[in-house]
Amino acid sequence: MDSVASRYAIALLNIAREERKIKEYVDEVEQIGNLLSQNKDLLTLLKDYGLSTTEKKNLLTSIFENKISEYILNLLYVLIDNKRGSIILSVCDEFVRIGLNELNIKRGVVYSTIALSASQILAMEKKVSKIINANVTLTNKLDQSIIGGFKIQVEDYI
Numbered sequence: 431m432d433s434v435a436s437r438y439a440i441a442l443l444n445i446a447r448e449e450r451k452i453k454e455y456v457d458e459v460e461q462i463g464n465l466l467s468q469n470k471d472l473l474t475l476l477k478d479y480g481l482s483t484t485e486k487k488n489l490l491t492s493i494f495e496n497k498i499s500e501y502i503l504n505l506l507y508v509l510i511d512n513k514r515g516s517i518i519l520s521v522c523d524e525f526v527r528i529g530l531n532e533l534n535i536k537r538g539v540v541y542s543t544i545a546l547s548a549s550q551i552l553a554m555e556k557k558v559s560k561i562i563n564a565n566v567t568l569t570n571k572l573d574q575s576i577i578g579g580f581k582i583q584v585e586d587y588i
Contacts, residue, residue, distance in 0.1 A: 435520035438505065442525050443532065445501050456529035458498045462506075463522035476515035486510045536564045538584030541573040546580075554582060562587055 446455040466473045472493075476486055490506050509518055530537070540546065540554055551568050559566045566584055573581070581588065 434514070435517045435524045436528075438509065438514075438517075438521045439524035439528055442502065442505050442521075443528055446529065447532075449499075449501070451499070452529055452532055455499060455502065456526055456533070458502055459522050459525045459529070462494070462498065462502070463519060463526065466519050466522065473519065476510070476518055478515075479513075483510050483513075486515065534564045536562065536566050536584050538566055538568050538582060538587075539571050540568045540580055540582045541571050541576060542580040543572065543574055543576050543578075545572065546570045558582060558584060 442455065442459070443452070446452045449455075466476075472489075475481060475489060478486075487507050487510055490503065490510070494503050494506070505521070506518065509515060509521065538558065540551065546554075551570060555566050555568050558568070562584060568582065568584075
């Protein structure tokens with residue numbers, strides 16, 4: 431991971447710890463990362479050296495004001511002020527990664543040939559959580575190449 435992005439992410443994590451809102455911050459930053467990933471034009475505008483920092487900050491304000499934490503919005507402003515618009519997505523990804531690690535939450539995927547019910551996924555989450563000693567959240571993805579049963583992958587564990 432980019433060491434500059436890590437520094438910003440760690441700074442935000444320290445604020446989240448002080449506020450005792452790590453989970454809330456992780457959720458908000460993850461939504462911002464998803465928004466930027468899905469809207470490449472917005473990401474391009476934030477990276478653009480043709481726009482002034484004021485224009486970029488006004489854009490961020492119009493999108494995020496009163497929708498995300500003041501500290502997260504201020505982090506985005508600091509990134510823009512320091513001409514680091516190109517690493518906003520990296521900072522978001524790194525913050526989510528270290529925030530989930532701090533909360534001992536691991537995300538995984540359960541591959542199956544049919545869609546699983548919420549109760550089936552919940553039962554699997556409980557079992558896997560006990561095995562790897564972490565809070566596991568699973569998403570179901572269909573994989574027709576599986577002959578029978580299912581496959582669960584959480585980080586390096588299969």
